[in-house]
Amino acid sequence: MRLVLKLLKWLTIAGIAIVAAVAIGIAIFTGTATFRNLLKTRVNVYIAQTYQGQLSVGKIEGSIWGNLILRDVRLQYRGSEAAFIPVLRAGYGLLPIFGGELDIYSLVAERPTLQLTQGSDGQWNLLQALTPRSPSGGSSSFAIRVGGLKLEHACAEIVPRSGKAIWIREAQLAAALTIGKPGMRFAVKRLTAAIGMPGYPDSTVEGNFTYATVDHPSGAIPELHLALRTRLSSATLDAQASNLGAKQFDATIAVKTLAAADLNLFVANAPLTKNLSGTAHLTANTLKAVDLDLNIAAGQGRIAGRAKADLTATEPIYNATLQLHQLDVHGLIAATIARNIPAGAIDGTVQANGRGKTIAGLEAEANLQDRGLALAGYQFGNLTLEGHFKQKVAALDAKLSSRAGHADLAGKIDINGAAKYNLQLAVKQLELNRMARQKSVPAGKLNLTARVQGVGANPATMAAAVHLICLPSTLGPARIDRGRIDARVANGVLHISDGLFSAKDSILSARGEVTLTGQHRGRLHYTLRSANLQPWLAIAGRPGGGAIAVAGVAAGSPQALRLSGAADFSRIRFERYAVDSGHLTYDVGGIGGPTQAMRGQLTIGLEGVNAGMPLKSFHATVKSRSGRTADVAVTINAVQTATRSLALAGDLVYQPRRTTLRLAALALSTDAGNWRLQNPAVVALAGQSLKISGLELASDDQHVSIEGTVANNGAQQLEAKIERLRLSPIAGLLAQNPGLSGIVSAQIKIAGTAGAPLVRIGAEANDLQLGGIHYQGLSTTLDYAGTRVSIALAFMQDPAHHLDLSGTVPLQLSWIHGFAHQLGGGVDLIASSRGLDLAFLNVLNPGAVKDIKGTLTLNVALHGALRHPEPTGYLALNGGQFLIKPLAVRVNHGNLRLELAPRQIKLVALSADAEDGNLSGKGLVTLSDYAPEQADLTVSLHKWPAIATRQFNATVNGNLSCAGPIDAPNITGQIDVLHGLYRPDLDLLGEKTYKADHTIVVSDSWNQPAPAPGESTQNGNTQSRAGSMFRYVGLQIEVLIGRNNWIKNDQSEVNIDGKLRVSKANHGELGIWGVIHTVQGTLVLVGKTFTVNRGSIRFTGGSQFDPLLDLMGQYSVGRYQIIANLTGLASKPVLTLSSLPTLPQSDILSVLMFGKPASQLTSGQQQGLQQQALSMAAGAATAQLGKSVAQALGVQNLGLTMSNGGLGVGHYLTDNVYVSGSQATTSGQGQSGSVTVYLTPHLNLNTSASTSSQVGNQIELNWQWEY
Known part of the structure; x- marks a missing residue:
C-alpha cells in the first residue's frame, strides 16, 4: 500500500511537472514570432x-x-x-471568461x-463590410464590458x-x-472633433452622452450635451x-x-444680414402631450411662440400662439432680395388651432x-391687419x-x-408724392372706392x-373731377x-370688350380729348402743352390686335419741340403676331413744326402689306420754306x-439748288453684308x-x-449758323478684304469762309493699309x-x-506752321475772350509708342x-513761347501789355504719363489792370509763384x-440799409454801441462752394491796399487803405485776415453827407467773408x-445815432432832418415829420446826377460827389498827397479847398482854405492810432 501511495505521489509530481512544462512551453511558444504569425493568419482567415x-x-x-x-x-x-x-491596443482579463464575461479594460485605437461611402442603394460600405456572411445560429450568453x-x-x-463630402479631423473619444x-x-464621457x-x-x-437599455428595452438617454461652434456661431443641445x-x-x-x-x-434664397439667437424647448410625456416653446431674437425684433399637440390621434390635434415684437423682415434680408419685401416693425399675435x-x-x-410700412421706395405709414380663418374661409380687415x-x-x-x-377698397386723401x-x-391727393367680387383667378x-x-382727386397740377369703371370678366x-x-379740359372714356x-x-x-396737355405733361416732369383729340377702336385678340382711329392736335409744345397743328389717321x-x-x-x-429744324409742314404716309415678307411703303414730304423742302x-x-x-424718289430743295435722286436706289442689309446700288444725288454741278x-x-x-458740295446751304440748316461757306469735294474708297481692308479718304475744301473770315482752303488725305494710317493735312x-x-x-x-480696331506700335506725327492767324478763334470761342488777334507759330513732333509718345518742339504766340x-x-x-519735351513743358517767356501796365x-x-505732375511758375505784374468793370476797377503790382503738385499746387x-x-452790390452805405429795423438805435449820448441781439463777432465757417479744382489749391498771398483806393456807391464814398492776408491750405477753406482802414470819405444817411472821421473793416478769417464794421461819421x-x-457784421450792420451836445432821441432825428429840435417845429412839421424825412432822403437822385456829370467830364476817378448841399471833387496827386475842392450850391454860397500830406501811416498834415466866413483858413497836424 505504501508502495502504491509512493507511486501515486511520484505520478502526481510527474503530472504536475508535465503540466508545468507544457504551460511553460505554451507560454514560451505564444510569445514567439512564429505563434503570432500563425495567430495573425488564423484571425485573418476567420474574419474573411x-x-x-x-x-x-x-x-x-x-x-x-x-x-x-x-x-x-x-x-x-x-x-x-x-x-x-x-x-490597436487591447488590454483584457482571461479569468472572467470562465465566468461568462468578456472584460476588456482597455481598447485604444491610435x-x-x-x-x-454611401452606395447607390443607400447602404454604407463600413456597415456592409462588418455584416456577417451568414446569420448567427444563436445568441451569445457572454457579458461584455x-x-x-x-x-x-x-x-x-x-x-x-449626394457626393458632398464631410470630413472629420482630430476626433477624440x-x-x-x-x-x-x-x-x-454606452457612455461617452468626452467627444471632440x-x-x-x-x-x-x-x-x-464637443460633448458627452449616455445611451442605455437597462431600464427600458426600447432605450433611454439619461444625458446628452453637445456644443457646436464655428468661427462666428455657437449653439448647444441638452x-x-x-x-x-x-x-x-x-430637449433644449x-x-x-447664429x-x-x-x-x-x-x-x-433668403440671405440674412442680421445674426439670430434664442432657444427652443421641446418636451413630451408621450406623443399625446408634445409641447414646444420658442424664443428667437432677430436684429431688434423678437419672436415668441408656444405650441401643444396630440400626435397619437388619427387626426392630430394642435394649438399654437406666435407673438411678434418689432420684427422687421426687410431689415433682416439682403438688399437684393429685400427690395420685394415690405419694411416696417411688425407687432402682434397669431393664434391657430x-x-x-x-x-x-x-x-x-x-x-x-x-409701423413704418415701406416698399419699393414708398413710405406707406402704419398698417393694422385683423384676419380670421375658419372652414377654409378667410376674412380680413386692413387699415x-x-x-x-x-x-x-376689407372682405x-x-x-x-x-x-x-x-x-x-377705400382710399382717402392719399398723397403718393409724400x-x-x-x-x-407728382404731388396730389387720390380718393376712390372699389369693389371686386367673383370666382376664380x-x-x-x-x-x-x-x-x-x-x-374728386388731384394729380400734380391736374384735377380729376370724377371717374368710374364698371366691368366684368366672363369666359x-x-x-x-x-x-x-x-x-378740367380733359376727358377719357372707353366702352366695349377686351379679350x-x-x-x-x-x-x-x-x-380722349384734352384742351390743355400742360398739367398732364407736368405730371411726367416734362414741360409742354397743347390740345389733342383721339377717337378709335381696338378690335381682335392680344395675338391679332387691330387699332384704328384718328387724332387731331394743336399748339403742341414738348420740351424743345413744337407743332402748331396736326392730324393723324391710323x-x-x-399687332401682337x-x-x-x-x-x-x-x-x-x-x-408749323420745330424739331431742332423749323418746318412749315411735314406729311408722311406709311403703308404695310401682309404676306410672306413685311413690306412697308413710306412717303415723306417736308417743307421748310418756299425754297427748302424734302x-x-x-x-x-x-x-x-x-x-x-x-x-x-428723293428730292431736296435748298436755297442753292435742288437735289434729286438720279435713279432708283437700293440699300440691302443681309446678315452682315451691306450693299448699296444706284444711290446718286445731284444738283447742277454738285454730286453725292x-x-x-x-x-x-x-x-x-x-x-x-x-x-463740289456747297457748304452754305448746310450751314443754313443749323440752329446757330456760324457763317460757314465753301466748296467741298471728297472721296472714300474701301477695298481689300474684311480681315485686311484697304481704306483711302481724300478731301479738299476751297474758298472757305467762317465767321466772315476768308480762308484759302483745306486738304487732307488718309490712307490705311496693313497696320498703319498715313495722314497728310494742309490748312x-x-x-x-x-x-x-x-x-x-499705327x-x-x-x-x-x-x-x-486696335491701336499699337509707334506713332510718327509732325505739325508745323510758320504763322497761323488766330482770328478764327473768335468764331470757335465766342465766350469770355473776344477780339482775338495774333500769330501762332509751332513745330511739334510726336514720336514713339502710341500709348507713350514723346513730344518735342515749340509753340509761340506773337502779337x-x-x-x-x-x-x-x-x-x-x-x-508766349512754350517748349515741349517728353517729360516737361517749359514756359520760356510770357509777356503782355495792357493800358499802362505789363506782366511777365x-x-x-x-x-507724368502725359499729365501735368509738378508746377514751378512765376508771374510779375507792374501797373497791371487786374479788373476794369463798372463795378470794380483796380491796378496792381505783384509777384506770384505757383509750385508743387499740379493737383494740389x-x-x-x-x-x-x-x-x-x-x-460792391452791398448797400451798406446807402439809404436802403437804414429803413425801419430793430438794428437801428438812436441814443441820447455818445457811447460805444452795443452789438445787436444774437450778434457774433466771429465769422461762421461754412462749407466752401468753390469748384472742385480750387478745393485742392493752397494760397498764401499778402494784399497791400494803398491810399488811392475807394469804396463807392450811389451816395457815398470812402477812401481806404490796409493790409490783408489771403490764406488757404490744400483741401482747406479760403480765409481772409486783416484790416482795411478808412482814410477819409463821406457817408450819406437820410440825405445828409456825414464826414467819415475814422473806421475799419476787419476780416477775421472763415469762408463766409462777412467782415466786422466799425465806421464813425459826423455831420454838423x-x-x-x-x-x-x-x-x-457787414451782413447785418447796426447803426447808432448820437449827438453833441446831448439831445433827446426825438430831437436828434429832427435836427438831422430839419436843422432844429423837435420843439421848434410847427404843428404841421411835427405831424409830417415822417413824410418830410422821406422826401429829404433824396441822396440817391443827386448821387446819380453826380455820377453822370463825372462820366461826361471824364473825371470819374476824381472822387466827384454831389449832395443837397454842394458839389466836391478830389484826387491823389501821388500816393501820399490828396487834393480836394468843393462848391456850395445853397443860398450861402462858398468855395473851399484842401491839401492833405500823409507824412507817415499815422501822421498827416492838412491845410485848407475857404471863402466862407464861418470856416476860414486852417492848418492841422493830425495823429491817428487804432487802439
Missing part, C-alpha cells in the same frame, strides 16, 4: 470567412494572455479601403482613418450618395461599453429621454449666436400692426394710416373649391365684377360697360435675315454718290464721292499763313468678326491781342493794389454835431 468585408492584420505584438497590440489593421470592401487603424474605449486623433471622410443580460449601456464640408464654415463639436419607446423626452436647443454669414450658406393634416381643420386668428392719407381693405376669400372673393418722397412722383375661366369710383372676356375719367385669351375677339371704343392690324402679319396704313400731317418715296421690305430699302458692298467676309468694294489761311500735319499712326482694322470780357481788360500786346512770367511744368506772393474803385448842423456809428 465570417464577414463580407476583408479585414486584415499586418502584425500582432504582445501576449495573448492579456495585452495585445495589433498593427496595420485594414478593413476593405469591394476593393476599397473602409477603415485603417495603424495601432490615429484611425475611416472612409465611409469595455471599460476604457478610446479613439485618439481619429479622421474620417463621409461621402453620402473616451467611452465605456457594457453589454449583458440586463441590457446595454473638427468637422468640415466644402463651401460651408469649419466647425467643432436633452434627456427617459423612455425612447414611449417618446418621453425633454440654445443658440447663443451668424447670418453661416446661415446664408444653407439658405441661399385645429385637427388633422389638411387646411380644412385649421382655425386661425391674426392681429398685426406694421393703412399715415400723414399721407388713409386706405382700407372675404373662400377657398372651398374655386376661390370666391368679395373685397372692398409716400414716395421723390421728385419724380384664371382669366379664361374666372367670373368677376369690378366697380370703381374715383372721387375670358373683359366687358367694360362704363369707363370714364373727367378732369384676355386668344379664343375670343374683342372690340373696345375709346376717346388703321393697323396684326409675327412682323410679316402686320398690315395697315398710318398717315400724319403736321403744320420729298421721299420708297419701300422697306423685311425678310428673314434680310432688310431692303428701295428708294423710288455711294456704290458698292461691305461685308464681314470676302472682298470689299465700296466707293463714296462728294463733288491754308492765305499764302503766308498755313498749318501742315503729316505722319503715320492701327489695325478688321470687321470679319464684327468691327474691331497777341484779346479782350477778357468778364474783367473788361484788353491785352494790347502779348507774347516763366516756369516749368513736369509731366501752392500759390504764394504779394499783390500791391495801387489804386482802385469798388462799387449849427451848434450841433450828429454822430453816426456803423458797427456789426
Whole structure:
C-alpha cells in the first residue's frame, strides 16, 4: 500500500511537472514570432470567412494572455479601403471568461482613418463590410464590458450618395461599453472633433452622452450635451429621454449666436444680414402631450411662440400662439432680395388651432400692426391687419394710416373649391408724392372706392365684377373731377360697360370688350380729348402743352390686335419741340403676331413744326402689306420754306435675315439748288453684308454718290464721292449758323478684304469762309493699309499763313468678326506752321475772350509708342491781342513761347501789355504719363489792370509763384493794389440799409454801441462752394491796399487803405485776415453827407467773408454835431445815432432832418415829420446826377460827389498827397479847398482854405492810432 501511495505521489509530481512544462512551453511558444504569425493568419482567415468585408492584420505584438497590440489593421470592401487603424491596443482579463464575461479594460485605437461611402442603394460600405456572411445560429450568453474605449486623433471622410463630402479631423473619444443580460449601456464621457464640408464654415463639436437599455428595452438617454461652434456661431443641445419607446423626452436647443454669414450658406434664397439667437424647448410625456416653446431674437425684433399637440390621434390635434415684437423682415434680408419685401416693425399675435393634416381643420386668428410700412421706395405709414380663418374661409380687415392719407381693405376669400372673393377698397386723401418722397412722383391727393367680387383667378375661366369710383382727386397740377369703371370678366372676356375719367379740359372714356385669351375677339371704343396737355405733361416732369383729340377702336385678340382711329392736335409744345397743328389717321392690324402679319396704313400731317429744324409742314404716309415678307411703303414730304423742302418715296421690305430699302424718289430743295435722286436706289442689309446700288444725288454741278458692298467676309468694294458740295446751304440748316461757306469735294474708297481692308479718304475744301473770315482752303488725305494710317493735312489761311500735319499712326482694322480696331506700335506725327492767324478763334470761342488777334507759330513732333509718345518742339504766340470780357481788360500786346519735351513743358517767356501796365512770367511744368505732375511758375505784374468793370476797377503790382503738385499746387506772393474803385452790390452805405429795423438805435449820448441781439463777432465757417479744382489749391498771398483806393456807391464814398492776408491750405477753406482802414470819405444817411472821421473793416478769417464794421461819421448842423456809428457784421450792420451836445432821441432825428429840435417845429412839421424825412432822403437822385456829370467830364476817378448841399471833387496827386475842392450850391454860397500830406501811416498834415466866413483858413497836424 505504501508502495502504491509512493507511486501515486511520484505520478502526481510527474503530472504536475508535465503540466508545468507544457504551460511553460505554451507560454514560451505564444510569445514567439512564429505563434503570432500563425495567430495573425488564423484571425485573418476567420474574419474573411465570417464577414463580407476583408479585414486584415499586418502584425500582432504582445501576449495573448492579456495585452495585445495589433498593427496595420485594414478593413476593405469591394476593393476599397473602409477603415485603417495603424495601432490597436487591447488590454483584457482571461479569468472572467470562465465566468461568462468578456472584460476588456482597455481598447485604444491610435490615429484611425475611416472612409465611409454611401452606395447607390443607400447602404454604407463600413456597415456592409462588418455584416456577417451568414446569420448567427444563436445568441451569445457572454457579458461584455469595455471599460476604457478610446479613439485618439481619429479622421474620417463621409461621402453620402449626394457626393458632398464631410470630413472629420482630430476626433477624440473616451467611452465605456457594457453589454449583458440586463441590457446595454454606452457612455461617452468626452467627444471632440473638427468637422468640415466644402463651401460651408469649419466647425467643432464637443460633448458627452449616455445611451442605455437597462431600464427600458426600447432605450433611454439619461444625458446628452453637445456644443457646436464655428468661427462666428455657437449653439448647444441638452436633452434627456427617459423612455425612447414611449417618446418621453425633454430637449433644449440654445443658440447663443447664429451668424447670418453661416446661415446664408444653407439658405441661399433668403440671405440674412442680421445674426439670430434664442432657444427652443421641446418636451413630451408621450406623443399625446408634445409641447414646444420658442424664443428667437432677430436684429431688434423678437419672436415668441408656444405650441401643444396630440400626435397619437388619427387626426392630430394642435394649438399654437406666435407673438411678434418689432420684427422687421426687410431689415433682416439682403438688399437684393429685400427690395420685394415690405419694411416696417411688425407687432402682434397669431393664434391657430385645429385637427388633422389638411387646411380644412385649421382655425386661425391674426392681429398685426406694421409701423413704418415701406416698399419699393414708398413710405406707406402704419398698417393694422385683423384676419380670421375658419372652414377654409378667410376674412380680413386692413387699415393703412399715415400723414399721407388713409386706405382700407376689407372682405372675404373662400377657398372651398374655386376661390370666391368679395373685397372692398377705400382710399382717402392719399398723397403718393409724400409716400414716395421723390421728385419724380407728382404731388396730389387720390380718393376712390372699389369693389371686386367673383370666382376664380384664371382669366379664361374666372367670373368677376369690378366697380370703381374715383372721387374728386388731384394729380400734380391736374384735377380729376370724377371717374368710374364698371366691368366684368366672363369666359375670358373683359366687358367694360362704363369707363370714364373727367378732369378740367380733359376727358377719357372707353366702352366695349377686351379679350384676355386668344379664343375670343374683342372690340373696345375709346376717346380722349384734352384742351390743355400742360398739367398732364407736368405730371411726367416734362414741360409742354397743347390740345389733342383721339377717337378709335381696338378690335381682335392680344395675338391679332387691330387699332384704328384718328387724332387731331394743336399748339403742341414738348420740351424743345413744337407743332402748331396736326392730324393723324391710323388703321393697323396684326399687332401682337409675327412682323410679316402686320398690315395697315398710318398717315400724319403736321403744320408749323420745330424739331431742332423749323418746318412749315411735314406729311408722311406709311403703308404695310401682309404676306410672306413685311413690306412697308413710306412717303415723306417736308417743307421748310418756299425754297427748302424734302420729298421721299420708297419701300422697306423685311425678310428673314434680310432688310431692303428701295428708294423710288428723293428730292431736296435748298436755297442753292435742288437735289434729286438720279435713279432708283437700293440699300440691302443681309446678315452682315451691306450693299448699296444706284444711290446718286445731284444738283447742277454738285454730286453725292455711294456704290458698292461691305461685308464681314470676302472682298470689299465700296466707293463714296462728294463733288463740289456747297457748304452754305448746310450751314443754313443749323440752329446757330456760324457763317460757314465753301466748296467741298471728297472721296472714300474701301477695298481689300474684311480681315485686311484697304481704306483711302481724300478731301479738299476751297474758298472757305467762317465767321466772315476768308480762308484759302483745306486738304487732307488718309490712307490705311496693313497696320498703319498715313495722314497728310494742309490748312491754308492765305499764302503766308498755313498749318501742315503729316505722319503715320499705327492701327489695325478688321470687321470679319464684327468691327474691331486696335491701336499699337509707334506713332510718327509732325505739325508745323510758320504763322497761323488766330482770328478764327473768335468764331470757335465766342465766350469770355473776344477780339482775338495774333500769330501762332509751332513745330511739334510726336514720336514713339502710341500709348507713350514723346513730344518735342515749340509753340509761340506773337502779337497777341484779346479782350477778357468778364474783367473788361484788353491785352494790347502779348507774347508766349512754350517748349515741349517728353517729360516737361517749359514756359520760356510770357509777356503782355495792357493800358499802362505789363506782366511777365516763366516756369516749368513736369509731366507724368502725359499729365501735368509738378508746377514751378512765376508771374510779375507792374501797373497791371487786374479788373476794369463798372463795378470794380483796380491796378496792381505783384509777384506770384505757383509750385508743387499740379493737383494740389501752392500759390504764394504779394499783390500791391495801387489804386482802385469798388462799387460792391452791398448797400451798406446807402439809404436802403437804414429803413425801419430793430438794428437801428438812436441814443441820447455818445457811447460805444452795443452789438445787436444774437450778434457774433466771429465769422461762421461754412462749407466752401468753390469748384472742385480750387478745393485742392493752397494760397498764401499778402494784399497791400494803398491810399488811392475807394469804396463807392450811389451816395457815398470812402477812401481806404490796409493790409490783408489771403490764406488757404490744400483741401482747406479760403480765409481772409486783416484790416482795411478808412482814410477819409463821406457817408450819406437820410440825405445828409456825414464826414467819415475814422473806421475799419476787419476780416477775421472763415469762408463766409462777412467782415466786422466799425465806421464813425459826423455831420454838423449849427451848434450841433450828429454822430453816426456803423458797427456789426457787414451782413447785418447796426447803426447808432448820437449827438453833441446831448439831445433827446426825438430831437436828434429832427435836427438831422430839419436843422432844429423837435420843439421848434410847427404843428404841421411835427405831424409830417415822417413824410418830410422821406422826401429829404433824396441822396440817391443827386448821387446819380453826380455820377453822370463825372462820366461826361471824364473825371470819374476824381472822387466827384454831389449832395443837397454842394458839389466836391478830389484826387491823389501821388500816393501820399490828396487834393480836394468843393462848391456850395445853397443860398450861402462858398468855395473851399484842401491839401492833405500823409507824412507817415499815422501822421498827416492838412491845410485848407475857404471863402466862407464861418470856416476860414486852417492848418492841422493830425495823429491817428487804432487802439
